[in-house]
Amino acid sequence: MxxxxxxxxxxxxxxxxxxxxxxxxxxxxxxxxxxxxxxxxxxxxxxxxxxxxxxxxxxxxxxxxxxxxxxxxxATPAIQAPGPDDTSQTCAPVSVDSLREFDTAYEATATAIKGDNVTLQVTHTFAGSPPKELTVPQPDNPSAPDGGGLFAVGKTYLIASADNYISDCDSGITTDDLRQLYLEAFTTPTNGG
Incomplete structure (x- = not known):
């Protein structure tokens, strides 16, 4: 065959x-x-x-x-492309359009990890109404070669979620580039402009 x-x-x-x-x-x-x-x-x-x-x-x-x-x-490149260390990566790049599919977006710092749960302290809200502090399941990190979790204590993240599901592809550690995408995706123009 x-x-x-x-x-x-x-x-x-x-x-x-x-x-x-x-x-x-x-x-x-x-x-x-x-x-x-x-x-x-x-x-x-x-x-x-x-x-x-x-x-x-x-x-x-x-x-x-x-x-x-x-x-x-x-081997469709958008679905399976080699990552920086030649492992396959299953996430398409984050885009303004992909972020707009989520009803909640925020920036938060991971303050504790207990078992499979992570406590996040929300520092900025882009969309939705997340609580100031929340505990969520640790999502997988699709770009980690060992398949580890997305969050690490003390790090700050930009998080996109829908129906309380955190996107492991559209969320990640805070960078200027990712923040710019979040700002573009979740900034609503006022007065028609």
């Missing part, structure tokens, strides 16, 4: 074959909602709604998984 045969098998097995693909923002919101629901354990949906949401989530995850497999086979 060669690569072309494998691609054809994947196309035939793809449950979303022939359907319009989901845009990145919609996929992020579905994944964020699924993670939020599985982590919180609160407000369990009605059985009917739960089955519908599970079907949508499973379909989205299956579609995303098939897409990633196909992308890795054809």
């Amino acid at each position: 060669n690569d072309d045969d494998l691609r054809e098998l994947l196309r035939k097995a793809d449950p979303s074959n022939g359907q319009k693909p989901l845009d990145d923002g919609r996929i992020r919101r579905i994944v964020a909602a699924a993670e939020r629901d599985s982590l919180s354990g609160q407000n369990a949906p009605s059985p009917q709604r739960g089955r519908l949401f599970a079907g949508v989530s499973i379909g989205a995850v299956a579609t995303a998984a098939v897409g990633l497999v196909i992308a890795s086979l054809v």
